[in-house]
Amino acid sequence: MKSIALIDVNNFYVSCERVFNPKLENKPVVVLSNNDGCAISRSNEAKELGIKMGTPWFKFKEFAKQENVTALSSNYTLYLDMSHRVMTLLSKFSPDQEIYSVDESFLDLTSFKSKDLIKYGQQIKTKIKQWTGLPVSIGIGSTKTLSKLANHIAKKNPSFKGVCNLNVMDEDTLETWMSHFPVSDVWGVGRSLAPKLNQLGIISVLDLKHADADYIRQQFSIVLEKTVRELNGVMCIELKDVEEPNKEIIVSRSFGRRVRDKQELIEAVTSYTSRAAERMRKQNSVATSLYIYIRTSPHNDKKQYANGVNIPLFQLSDDTIILTNAALLGLDYIYRDGFDYQKAGITLCNLTSKDKVQGNLFSDTISNSRMRVMDSINQRWKGKLKLGSEGITKEWEMKANFKSRNYTTNWDQLIIAH
Numbered sequence: 001m002k003s004i005a006l007i008d009v010n011n012f013y014v015s016c017e018r019v020f021n022p023k024l025e026n027k028p029v030v031v032l033s034n035n036d037g038c039a040i041s042r043s044n045e046a047k048e049l050g051i052k053m054g055t056p057w058f059k060f061k062e063f064a065k066q067e068n069v070t071a072l073s074s075n076y077t078l079y080l081d082m083s084h085r086v087m088t089l090l091s092k093f094s095p096d097q098e099i100y101s102v103d104e105s106f107l108d109l110t111s112f113k114s115k116d117l118i119k120y121g122q123q124i125k126t127k128i129k130q131w132t133g134l135p136v137s138i139g140i141g142s143t144k145t146l147s148k149l150a151n152h153i154a155k156k157n158p159s160f161k162g163v164c165n166l167n168v169m170d171e172d173t174l175e176t177w178m179s180h181f182p183v184s185d186v187w188g189v190g191r192s193l194a195p196k197l198n199q200l201g202i203i204s205v206l207d208l209k210h211a212d213a214d215y216i217r218q219q220f221s222i223v224l225e226k227t228v229r230e231l232n233g234v235m236c237i238e239l240k241d242v243e244e245p246n247k248e249i250i251v252s253r254s255f256g257r258r259v260r261d262k263q264e265l266i267e268a269v270t271s272y273t274s275r276a277a278e279r280m281r282k283q284n285s286v287a288t289s290l291y292i293y294i295r296t297s298p299h300n301d302k303k304q305y306a307n308g309v310n311i312p313l314f315q316l317s318d319d320t321i322i323l324t325n326a327a328l329l330g331l332d333y334i335y336r337d338g339f340d341y342q343k344a345g346i347t348l349c350n351l352t353s354k355d356k357v358q359g360n361l362f363s364d365t366i367s368n369s370r371m372r373v374m375d376s377i378n379q380r381w382k383g384k385l386k387l388g389s390e391g392i393t394k395e396w397e398m399k400a401n402f403k404s405r406n407y408t409t410n411w412d413q414l415i416i417a418h
C-alpha cells in the first residue's frame with residue numbers, strides 16, 4: 001500500500017500576511033484579488049462571519065468595517081516567495097515531491113513505512129511552522145484522492161492536530177468519516193458535478209465510494225470512475241487527469257550541473273517559460289503575472305544565494321514571447337554574478353479563463369503588448385529596490401490600497417526589530 005501525503009498551507013495568503021503582522025492572529029482577515037476585486041483568501045474568523053470565497057469587495061466593504069475585518073490587497077511577491085520556501089523545505093522530507101499548486105504539495109512517503117507517519121507528519125508541520133511561520137495541514141492516504149480527503153478531515157477536525165493518516169484508520173471509522181462529508185468535498189467533484197450525483201442518490205463521500213465504478217463512467221467520465229476507484233484505495237489518478245484548470249502553472253527544475261553563466265540561465269528560463277505557456281494555452285487560460293526564482297543549492301554550496309521576483313503583466317497574456325520577455329527581465333533583476341546556480345523556476349500566476357476575458361484586450365499587436373511589459377519593468381527599475389511596493393502602473397498602485405510589504409524579497413521592506 002502506498003502512503004501519499006498532501007501538505008496544504010491553511011488559508012495560505014492570509015497566513016502569509018499573519019507571519020509578518022502577528023496582530024492579525026485570531027482576527028477576521030481577507031485577502032482581495034487583483035485590483036481589490038473580491039475575497040480570495042479568508043481566515044477562519046472571516047469564514048465564520050459568513051464571508052464567502054469570491055465575494056466582491058464592494059459588497060462587503062461596509063460589513064467589513066462593522067465587524068472589524070481587515071482586508072488586504074494581494075501581495076503575490078510575498079506569497080510566491082513564501083510558497084517557494086515551503087516547497088523547498090518539503091522537498092527534504094521525501095525524494096518524491098509533486099508540487100500541485102502554490103500552497104499544496106504531494107509527498108510520496110511509501111518508503112518511510114517503518115516510521116510512524118503521523119509523527120513524521122507532525123515533524124513536517126513543526127518544521128514548516130518554525131522555519132516559515134506558516135500553518136499546514138497534512139493528509140495521508142493510499143491514493144491522491146484519499147490524501148486530499150485526509151487533508152480535508154484534518155483541517156475540519158482539531159482532534160487530529162493537523163495530521164490525518166487514513167492508512168492507519170480502521171475501515172469502520174474511515175467510513176464514518178466519509179459519511180460525514182458531502183460528495184462535493186471529493187477532489188475533482190466539486191460543486192459542478194455534485195448536483196447530478198445527488199440526483200442519483202450519491203450524497204456523501206461514502207456514497208461515492210460505494211457507487212458502481214462502471215456506472216459512474218457511463219454517466220460521467222473515466223476521470224470520475226478513477227475517483228471512485230481511488231476512494232477504494234486503488235491508485236489510478238494521475239494529476240493531469242483532474243480536469244479543474246490549475247490556478248498556477250509551475251515549471252521548475254534542478255540543473256544537471258551547477259550553472260554560473262548567465263547565458264545558460266537565460267536559456268533555461270526561456271525553455272521553462274515556453275513549456276509553462278504551452279500548458280497554459282492547453283487549458284485555455286491567460287496569466288495575470290509571472291514569478292521567477294533562481295537559487296544555489298541549499299545543501300552543498302559555500303556561497304548561497306536565492307531570489308525571486310513577481311512580474312505583473314500589463315495585459316493578461318498567454319503569449320510565449322511576452323511571457324519570456326517578462327521572465328528574462330525578472331532574471332536580469334535577480335541574477336547575481338559569481339554563484340553556482342542549481343535551480344530555476346517559473347510560475348504563471350492567477351490564471352483566468354480566456355473566455356472570461358474581453359476580446360479587445362487581445363486586439364493589440366504582440367509587439368505592442370511586449371513593449372508595455374518592457375516599459376513597465378523598466379519603470380520599476382528606476383525605483384530600484386522599491387520594486388514590490390510600487391506596483392506596475394499608477395492605476396495598479398492606487399487599486400492595491402491595502403498591500404503589505406515585500407518582507408522576504410526586498411531589503412528596503414524588511415521588518416525592523418526595535
Ligand SMILES: [Mg+2]
Nearest residue numbers: 008009011103
Ligand atoms: Mg491551502
